Amino acid sequence: MKIHIENGTSVGEIKKVFTTYYPYLRIELYRNRLNINNVEKKEALPQNFLLDKYIHSTGKATIDINPDVTVASLEHQFEDVGLTSEVLRKSGNFWIETSLTDNWTLQQQNAEAEEISKHFN
Secondary structure: OEEEEEOOOEHHHHHHHHHHHOOOEEEEEEOOOEEEOOEEEOOEOOOOOEOHHHOOOOOEEEEEOOOOOEHHHHHHHHHHHOOEEEEEEEEOOEEEEOHHHOOOEHHHHHHHHHHHHHOOO
C-alpha cells in the first residue's frame, strides 16, 4: 500500500487514505518543528493544505504504508519529503502518541488500538 503525493494532494487526502487502512490510527502532519526558547512547537497543517511545495523536482512522492512498516520508518519517509509527521493510536476515547512504540509496525499499532478500544465499547 502506498500514499501518492502529487500536485493538488491535500493533507486531508493523506489522512483519509491512512485511516482507511488503519482505522485505529491517526496521522498528523506538521510544518517543520520550531525550537523557541528550548520549547518545541509544532504547527499542524490544516486538512485543505496542499502539499505541492513539499514535492521535490520529480513532482510526486510515494509513502509506503504497508502493514510491516514501523512508525519510525513512516515518520522518516515523511521527513524525506520535508514534512514532520506523528502517528497517534486510539486508546478508548483518547488519541495517544506512539513515541514509546515507534519500533512497532503499523499493523501492530492498529491491532493494539483495536484491542484496547473493544474494552471501552
